[in-house]
Structures are given as structure tokens and as C-alpha cells.
Amino acid sequence: MLGSLRDQYQRVMMPVGRALARTGITPNMITGLTVLVALVSAWYFAQGDLLLGLLFMVLTVVMDMFDGAVARAAGLVSKFGATFDHTLDRYAEFLFMLGLMIGPIGAVTIPWWTAGETFIPWFWGFFTLFGMIMASFIRAKAESVGGMESCAAGIAERQEKLILQFAGILLLLIPSTNIWESLLSPIPALLDFFTMLDITNILTLCIVIIGILSHITVAQRLAYARKMILASEQGESSDV
Numbered sequence: 001m002l003g004s005l006r007d008q009y010q011r012v013m014m015p016v017g018r019a020l021a022r023t024g025i026t027p028n029m030i031t032g033l034t035v036l037v038a039l040v041s042a043w044y045f046a047q048g049d050l051l052l053g054l055l056f057m058v059l060t061v062v063m064d065m066f067d068g069a070v071a072r073a074a075g076l077v078s079k080f081g082a083t084f085d086h087t088l089d090r091y092a093e094f095l096f097m098l099g100l101m102i103g104p105i106g107a108v109t110i111p112w113w114t115a116g117e118t119f120i121p122w123f124w125g126f127f128t129l130f131g132m133i134m135a136s137f138i139r140a141k142a143e144s145v146g147g148m149e150s151c152a153a154g155i156a157e158r159q160e161k162l163i164l165q166f167a168g169i170l171l172l173l174i175p176s177t178n179i180w181e182s183l184l185s186p187i188p189a190l191l192d193f194f195t196m197l198d199i200t201n202i203l204t205l206c207i208v209i210i211g212i213l214s215h216i217t218v219a220q221r222l223a224y225a226r227k228m229i230l231a232s233e234q235g236e237s238s239d240v
Contacts, residue, residue: 146228
């Protein structure tokens, strides 16, 4: 949905891209640095520091916008650059989720898997991470193997998922009480149900929503790819 605004933000980022291009930095250098910043973000999440983790996570997203802006401003847009960028984006997503699944581990807790409750339960972290990766995978396969120009269909793209992650982290970070449990406490049966599912804080709820949206997007992209590829094949057969 928010992907439709891509042209607008690319125009806004063009002056920044020109300024960075004059420094001699290349898009691939920025892309590589982005993963290092994502690693710092994951480390802070793992240490239980949501605020610093979030700040470095936002910096990662901003830097990801910079590499494309530099590529367009300097005329360095390439197929390999796009492939490199998309690949490292997936690594960044993995690092964010891994940090949240590990933290808070505490500074001296050894081994970390005995630390007790984490920001996100492992099951929901992997459920969501796999959905996010598969949404990207089906798009890549439809455009490469299926020969489609674009397969960006679906209810949620990367931008929406990031916004939900940011919102969940902020809502978990700001209050001194558990907003999610406070909302459900008037309905004990509902609270027990979500507790049984291990959805015990607002960030986990947001991550679960991201996972559900990601898996729905996979189904939508498969259906869209099937429709477009079959139409293309039928068109080719009628031309013979």
C-alpha cells in the first residue's frame, strides 16, 4: 500500500543522494554499512535496551533509503546493486527479529536461553520472519522464473511491516505497565486465551499481525502471479 508513495519519497531523497554521491561513497558501501547498523540494533535489543535498539533500527531504514538515492543521483543503478540491496534487507530483518527474540537477556545471564521471558516468543518470531522472507521470495521468483515485470501485489509491503514494528516497540517502551494486559484485563477469558497463545505484550501482538499479513501477502502474490503468468502464456500460444 505505502509502496505507491515510492516515487514521491524518491524525488524528496534526490538532493540527499546528490550530496552523498559527491563524497565518493557508493550505493553498495552504504548497503553494507546498513547491515552493520542493523547488527548494532539487534545487539541493543538483545541487551534489553529497546530505545537504543529502535534508534539504530530507524537509522538502518534511513540508510537503506540513502543507497537507492545515491544510486539514482550518481547513475549507478544496476541489477546487481538491486540484488545486493534486497539480499541485505532480508539479513537486516532477520537481525531485528533475532535481537527481539533474544532480549532482554541481561548483561551477565549465561546461557542466554535461560533468561526467561523475552520481548517476542521464539515461535511468533519465526512465524513472522518466515512469512516476511516468503513474501519477498515469491515476488523474486515471480519476477525471475515467471518473467513478470513486477509482483508487488499484496496487503502489506515492507513499509507497513516496519511501521507496525516501530509502533509495537514504542508502545512497549513508553508505558510503565503492560498496555496489552491492561486492555484485556476486563475480559479474563480473552486474557487467558492470548496468554495461552503466548501473546502477552503489545509488541508480540504487532509481530503476530505482521506475520499474518505476511502470509496473506504470500497467498495474494501467488494468486496474482498465477493469473498474470497464465494470461501471458495464453497470449504467447495464441500468437503462434
